[in-house]
Amino acid sequence: MTSKTRHDLIRYLAYLLEFLLLLTLQSTPRLFPRFFGAAPLFLAPAACLIAMYEPEIPSIFIGLFAGLLLDFSGGGILGFHATVLAILCYFIASLCEEYLQTNFVTALILGVVSVFLVVFFNWVFLYLLPGYSYPGYAFARHYLISFAVTAVFVPLLYLLNRLIAVTIHE
Amino acid sequence: MKKFFHTKSFRVLIGVVVVLLGVLIYTQSVDSSVTANIISFLSSPIQKASSSATNSVRETLFPEDEKTLADRVAELEEENREYRRQLIEFEETKKLVEQYRQMLGIREEHSDFSMVPAAIISTDSMNPFFVFTIDKGDRDGVSEGDPVVSKDGLVGWISNVYKTTSVVTTIFSEDAHIGATVVTKRETGVIESNIKLADQGYVRLSFLDTNTQISANDLVTTTGLSGNYPKDIMVGRVISVESSENGISKHAVVKPYAKIRDLEDVFVITDFEGKGEVDASELYPPESSSQTESSSSENSSDVSSLQSESSEGVRPGETGSSSGEGDSGEPNENPEE
Numbered sequence: 453m454t455s456k457t458r459h460d461l462i463r464y465l466a467y468l469l470e471f472l473l474l475l476t477l478q479s480t481p482r483l484f485p486r487f488f489g490a491a492p493l494f495l496a497p498a499a500c501l502i503a504m505y506e507p508e509i510p511s512i513f514i515g516l517f518a519g520l521l522l523d524f525s526g527g528g529i530l531g532f533h534a535t536v537l538a539i540l541c542y543f544i545a546s547l548c549e550e551y552l553q554t555n556f557v558t559a560l561i562l563g564v565v566s567v568f569l570v571v572f573f574n575w576v577f578l579y580l581l582p583g584y585s586y587p588g589y590a591f592a593r594h595y596l597i598s599f600a601v602t603a604v605f606v607p608l609l610y611l612l613n614r615l616i617a618v619t620i621h622e
Numbered sequence: 623m624k625k626f627f628h629t630k631s632f633r634v635l636i637g638v639v640v641v642l643l644g645v646l647i648y649t650q651s652v653d654s655s656v657t658a659n660i661i662s663f664l665s666s667p668i669q670k671a672s673s674s675a676t677n678s679v680r681e682t683l684f685p686e687d688e689k690t691l692a693d694r695v696a697e698l699e700e701e702n703r704e705y706r707r708q709l710i711e712f713e714e715t716k717k718l719v720e721q722y723r724q725m726l727g728i729r730e731e732h733s734d735f736s737m738v739p740a741a742i743i744s745t746d747s748m749n750p751f752f753v754f755t756i757d758k759g760d761r762d763g764v765s766e767g768d769p770v771v772s773k774d775g776l777v778g779w780i781s782n783v784y785k786t787t788s789v790v791t792t793i794f795s796e797d798a799h800i801g802a803t804v805v806t807k808r809e810t811g812v813i814e815s816n817i818k819l820a821d822q823g824y825v826r827l828s829f830l831d832t833n834t835q836i837s838a839n840d841l842v843t844t845t846g847l848s849g850n851y852p853k854d855i856m857v858g859r860v861i862s863v864e865s866s867e868n869g870i871s872k873h874a875v876v877k878p879y880a881k882i883r884d885l886e887d888v889f890v891i892t893d894f895e896g897k898g899e900v901d902a903s904e905l906y907p908p909e910s911s912s913q914t915e916s917s918s919s920e921n922s923s924d925v926s927s928l929q930s931e932s933s934e935g936v937r938p939g940e941t942g943s944s945s946g947e948g949d950s951g952e953p954n955e956n957p958e959e
Contacts, residue, residue: 475669475744476669476672478747479669479744479745479746479747479755480669480672480673480676480743480744480745481673481676481742481744481745481754481886482676483672483673483676489821490747491745491747492747493747493748507631508629508631508632508634508635509630509631509634512631512634512635512638513638516638516642522748524784525669525744525746525747525755526746526747526748526749526753526789529646530645530646531642531643531645531646532646534642534645535639535642535643535646538635538638538639538642539635539639542631542632542635545631546631571748574748578748578749579750584796584816584817585796585816585817586816586817586818589817589818590750590817593750593817593821594750594817595748595750598747598748
């Protein structure tokens with residue numbers, strides 16, 4: 453096993469532990485306070501921020517795994533968040549590889565935009581399209597607040613994932 | 623741009639998306655999922671441990687004040703650690719005993735119930751209707767559509783089952799359509815909800831007659847007519863009676879007895895007397911028309927014939943939809959039965 457492969461494996465293991473920790477934080481009842489009834493969604497921005505430091509193909513699977521954890525912990529459609537995050541992580545990885553410099557500002561923008569997209573697609577496919585009532589109220593009262601609460605943690609998640617990506621690297 | 627679509631990574635993405643869409647369609651059409659069961663098996667122990675630890679810490683006493691002398695302080699610290707450890711063990715045992723006592727209490731009231739106690743290990747961050755996951759699944763005898771109760775009353779139903787965990791949809795969900803009755807007034811309706819009511823912690827008893835006698839503080843229980851829920855499970859207390867949006871019926875705003883947002887433990891009713899059997903006799907009492915009399919005397923479970931013959935403003939039968947699709951599926955179509 454080469455040094456690069458070993459470092460990659462350790463880094464992915466660190467990401468796996470990070471995902472399990474974030475899943476525990478966001479889904480354990482009464483562990484993390486809810487703001488106006490909305491809970492933060494740590495896994496989505498974490499996966500997207502990791503994709504800024506990883507190549508495209510590993511980013512797809514990182515997004516897929518984070519999405520599967522999100523799907524499983526909720527009552528929605530299995531595979532929905534996995535699909536959304538896999539695609540998002542791929543495009544973020546492509547952007548950062550070709551066009552964007554990875555720094556705090558770009559991480560903040562990409563993190564916030566990706567959280568908004570995940571929340572928006574969640575609202576469209578799991579609330580609006582099934583035909584539930586008061587979609588505007590649901591979006592403003594639950595989904596937007598969840599987005600806002602999650603966006604606050606994007607800088608922290610960026611610093612954590614930057615630490616992992618830079619430290620555990622050949 | 624053209625080169626972008628010919629890259630290896632883009633092809634991998636397309637492949638992954640196709641597989642995920644296949645998984646998505648497959649899990650929507652059948653009940654089980656190998657992927658979900660694997661993830662459930664891996665993550666549920668961590669979620670269980672985290673939930674248990676959080677509850678223990680919240681119930682633990684704060685450490686006592688320490689004395690100033692160093693030796694006495696060290697001795698007391700050690701003693702304190704030992705007492706705290708014993709207290710945590712005691713609280714766990716006490717909780718278990720209380721859980722079994724509640725289960726016994728419900729069993730004594732409803733001796734025909736088969737129940738599985740379960741702990742809530744995670745909640746869905748994105749779902750506005752407070753969907754949660756419990757630590758019991760298919761291998762514990764839980765199946766899709768099983769009612770979920772707490773010691774106070776009805777909580778919801780099992781909407782997804784995996785090997786070691788299950789997802790519970792609460793009565794706050796817009797998918798809830800549960801037959802209920804106010805026994806003292808002999809009136810029936812359907813328990814429903816929407817996001818605005820759910821935010822306030824209420825549900826509603828819909829399809830009441832415009833001349834309804836139901837009033838505030840009346841007790842609402844399940845009818846058990848459809849076979850999805852046992853009879854006489856406490857649902858809640860009427861807060862107010864209001865005219866419905868359609869203008870031809872009324873609904874009652876009901877406050878559930880179960881403190882759904884503060885629950886730690888629930889019970890899944892895996893079997894009860896009358897499960898899966900549609901009982902139309904209460905909807906069509908003997909003094910109704912001859913056509914409905916023959917239906918009730920035959921004890922018909924043909925829901926479509928009930929729907930065509932119904933002449934009352936009450937939706938015949940109950941439904942407990944198990945998916946997030948917003949449909950109200952018929953209980954007898956549950957493939958687990």
